[in-house]
Amino acid sequence: MKIAQYSSKNRMLVAVDCIIFGFDGTELKLLLIKRGFEPEKGRWSLMGGLMKRDETIDHAASRVLKELTGLENVYMEQLCTFGEIERDPVDRTLSVLYSSLIDINRYTQQINQDYHAEWFPLKKLPSLIFDHRDMVTLAQQKLRYKAAFHPIVFELLPEKFTLPQLQHLYEGIFDTLMDKRNFSRKVLSTGLLIKQKDKEKATSKRGAFYYKLDKRKYQTKFNAFLNFIPNPDAIR
Amino acid sequence: MKIAQYSSKNRMLVAVDCIIFGFDGTELKLLLIKRGFEPEKGRWSLMGGLMKRDETIDHAASRVLKELTGLENVYMEQLCTFGEIERDPVDRTLSVLYSSLIDINRYTQQINQDYHAEWFPLKKLPSLIFDHRDMVTLAQQKLRYKAAFHPIVFELLPEKFTLPQLQHLYEGIFDTLMDKRNFSRKVLSTGLLIKQKDKEKATSKRGAFYYKLDKRKYQTKFNAFLNFIPNPDAIR
């Protein structure tokens, strides 16, 4: 029994694939690379690579992302694991999907000419290898889901941001338009934003005030947006 | 490059672990088995086993569950993949977590003496092997999360159920008490339940009407409970 359980004939390859959504203040984009090896060399692909035996999955994801794009210190979240038998034509390979949303402008230095990575508007994606298109679709759904229930996709925002930017982000995620008065009231009513003294003046003449996340409150209030149980505080 | 990518020295074992929550109409429970092999033989554990090269992950989960408990045709959902380096002391092993919630009474036939599986009240769990306790905690969080945002954990309910049962389920999940008038109004207002003509008469003298899920409507309305974007229909 023990031998059967731990026999090694069923060892397999495990890959990680990283989905990086990017927000430039206006539009939601996706980072892709031109695959540098066979099979499917030259086609567009998510940032993926094999996981090593002596690293955690999270570590593999960070490493792969860095190797392929230069991006470092990006907070990624594990989404799920793909395991269709024929998903990789070369070998039996599982893939653990990671996803993140970053501020494009903040990382322009890191993604430079050394890497063949490019941002694509979400609505104009090229065709992708393997099951990567499914992965993107799934990640997009999860992003919407999360953004819908949490007033702010805070982990995923730049340090300082303006309300119009935040609104554009939501509008990009949901591909919809919102009323700025209601939006600002709703967001501010969470009490999670701290108004800064300085303004972002690049996109308008008047300028828009920056806000920062109140991280301490955010930790406590993360689950304070449930809508079906009577009293969220009752959740233990 | 190609060789490095597809080299096989990094093959590893992948296990699946199944978390089965059970609802008996009153209390929320967890199914566990007494582990039949070393290491940790004799201690309580989730239903786990190694995935084979020629099956999908979903398939492995169903197979393992069936082998260890006799349970068949249980709809399970993949939660996430655990990959700490030392999580299994014997060998480098990833574990893909699956979770489900079933109606205990409906499956009493299948889980019989042939298997050493037992239901434990969620509040009185024994100590578990490896990182299984973490897995349970995570699964419980996800269950709450899902139940909080979707008025009904429909996939997870028996075919026919009564409103008091449904309410007890929610109360079990959130370890809280709800007002039955508000609960029933809220649930029925979704328009997703179809009242049946027959009653469940085992737990009360008057009897409680059964309801069934309107599966067609449920497909369309699954996302109709968002609370942050103005108009859920606007989500494309």
Place this chain on the structure above:
DNA sequence: CCAAAAGTGTTCGGACTACACCCATGG
């Protein structure tokens, strides 16, 4: 001085909460 984006208040309707009584029936 004007175009372009930022910022702000009010009204209305629907949803959520709190709360108490009657109903059906097996024993």
Place this chain on the structure above:
DNA sequence: CCATGGGTGTAGTCCGAACACTTTTGG
């Protein structure tokens, strides 16, 4: 006939949606 759990209605409050005008300033 009564104990037990099932089922329903209402009033008050809060929250979200719709909606338009004023402010700022770079050009």
